[in-house]
Amino acid sequence: MSNFFSSVKNAYKLFKSVDFDQLNALSKKVNLAQMLEAAGNLNEEQWQGLMKLMSTQSKKKPLPAIEGDFYHLGDEALKDSDRALQLEVRAFLEKEVKPLVNQYWLKAEFPFELIPKIATLNICGLTYKGYGCAGKSNLMEGILAMEMARVDTSMSTFFGVQSGLSMGSIYLLGSEAQKQEWLPDMQQFKKIGAFGLTEPEVGSGAAGGLGTTAKRQGDKWLLNGQKKWIGNATFADVTIIWAKDLDDHQVKGFLVRKGAPGFTVEKIMDKMALRIVQNGLITLTNCEVDEADRLQNANSFKDTAKVLQMTRAGVAWQAVGCARGAYEAALAYTQKRKQFGRPIASFQLIQNHLVEMLSNLTAMQTLCFRLSQLQDQGMLTDEHASLAKVFCSMRTRDIVSRAREVMGGNGILLEHDVARFVADAEAIYSYEGTKEINTLIVGRAITGFSAFV
Structure with missing residues (x-):
């Protein structure tokens, strides 16, 4: 018993x-x-x-944290105050932006209600000195561009156009009066800017000759031509228009105000990428601009290139953010998704994809950290920025593809975020200079021979 x-x-x-x-x-x-x-x-x-x-x-061991900064570069490189700002921006994006982006991406509309909230972060024009700007490092600006793209590349692009291309044109090339008029309000998002360089028939060949023309008549200029793919164009208060002066054949920049006679914008529809970004086709028909609204220090395409060099580094950081968002979403998914009685993250083939993704992501991050350091040291060249743009945009394509693959059929659903990253990676691959153009910039630097055309 x-x-x-x-x-x-x-x-x-x-x-x-x-x-x-x-x-x-x-x-x-x-x-x-x-x-x-x-x-x-x-x-x-x-x-x-x-x-x-x-x-x-x-007893189940707790799973490792989802962390795309595998080498802890942010922890090592940033001061405590900058690290706190990075985490503040990340928390804001997770709380305010992430819940909205899929629905706005699907509708191809812009969440205007977010603009005043973004303004409270006080991060626009982050690297500029004066005019309400914080005067922080280019490294910090790059990290914040990455944080934005990690949640949504469209919002990162909107911010880059505002803070980098449009404000940067005025900051680098404008007169003091122009800076005083525009920069403080743009820094607070009270005024929105756009940047008009690309044209329907002129993309990579912008340095060789623009189709948009400018003709001076007394104290006014008449602008004629078209600009395409111009982010923020449908609602911007000011658009930087680059045009060829018919008299000296040099490229000049103009501040075209919202509502200017002869200035019309048509929203570009049916995009597969960056659907939240409001890209416009601008038509200029004898558009009148005062001489006072010509960028006073923009006298050739070399001046335009100064703006592009500055912002191209930011696009490389955007690629890092897009890739990181896809990697972290894929990793989280594989830890939860079960097949054959266990999480798919426990299978060798899935782990191989994840490690390949992390390897590329870490290489991209370390390259961009060094790129921003060069920028902060005043050593940045066109070829430095171009190499980062080439490498990061290519590797991002590979990472988002693998992220979609480990998710199987669910990878094409917006609810898992990766589908949006896959599509947006295609836009990053092309804008701010295609792979081919940036490759030729680097190739010219290392060989001493120009292979352009």
Whole structure:
């Protein structure tokens, strides 16, 4: 009788330590009646060993945190105050932006309600000095561009056009009066800017000759031509228009105000990427601009290139953010998604994809960190920025593709975010200079020969 009670007691302990899923799986592998009999025959020492073994196996180790900065570059490179700002911006994006972006991306509309909220972060024109700007490092600006793209590349692009291309044109090339008029309000998002360089027939060849023309008549200029793919154009208060002066054939920049006669914008529809960004086709028909609204220090395409060099580094950081967002989403998915009775993250082929993604992402991050350091040291060249743009945009394509692959069919659904990153990576690959153009810039620097055309 004592053996019977001992068997019941031990069996009760055994089943109490096993959850229903384990019990169901166990019943398919062993004869429960025989297991009960065997449990009853165990002495106390044997029983304690069995319970210890089962207790060790049943405890689940906590999974590692989802972290795309594998080498902890942010922890090492940033001051405490800058690290705090990075985390503040990340928290804002997770709370305010992430819940909205899929629905706005699907509708190809812009969440205007976010603009005043973004303004409270006080990060626009981050690297400029004066005019309400913070005067922080280019490294910090790059990291924040990455943080934005990590959640949504469209919002990062909107911010880059505002803070980098349009404000940067005025900051680098405008007169003091122009800076005083525009920069403080743009820094607070009270005024929105756009940047009009690319044309329907002139993209990569902008340095070789623009189709948009400018003709001076007294104290006014007449602008004629078209600009295409201009972000923020449909609602901007000021658009920087680059045009060829018909008299000296040099490229000049103009501040075209919203509502200027002869200035019309048509929203570009049916995009597969950056759908939240409001890209416009601008038509200029004898558009009048005062001489006071010509960028006073923009006198050739070399001046335009100063703006592009500055912002191209930011696009490389955007590529890092897009890739990081896709990697982290894919990693989180594989830890939760189960097939064949266990998370797919436990399979070798999935881990291979994840490690390949992380390897590329880490290489991109370290390259961009060094790029921003060069920029902060005043050593940045066109070829430095171009190499980063080439490498990061190519690797981003590979990372988002693998992220979509590990998700299987679910990878094409917006709800998992990766589908949006896959599409947006295609825009990053092309804008701010295609792979081919940036490759030729680097090639010219390392060989001494120009292979353009």
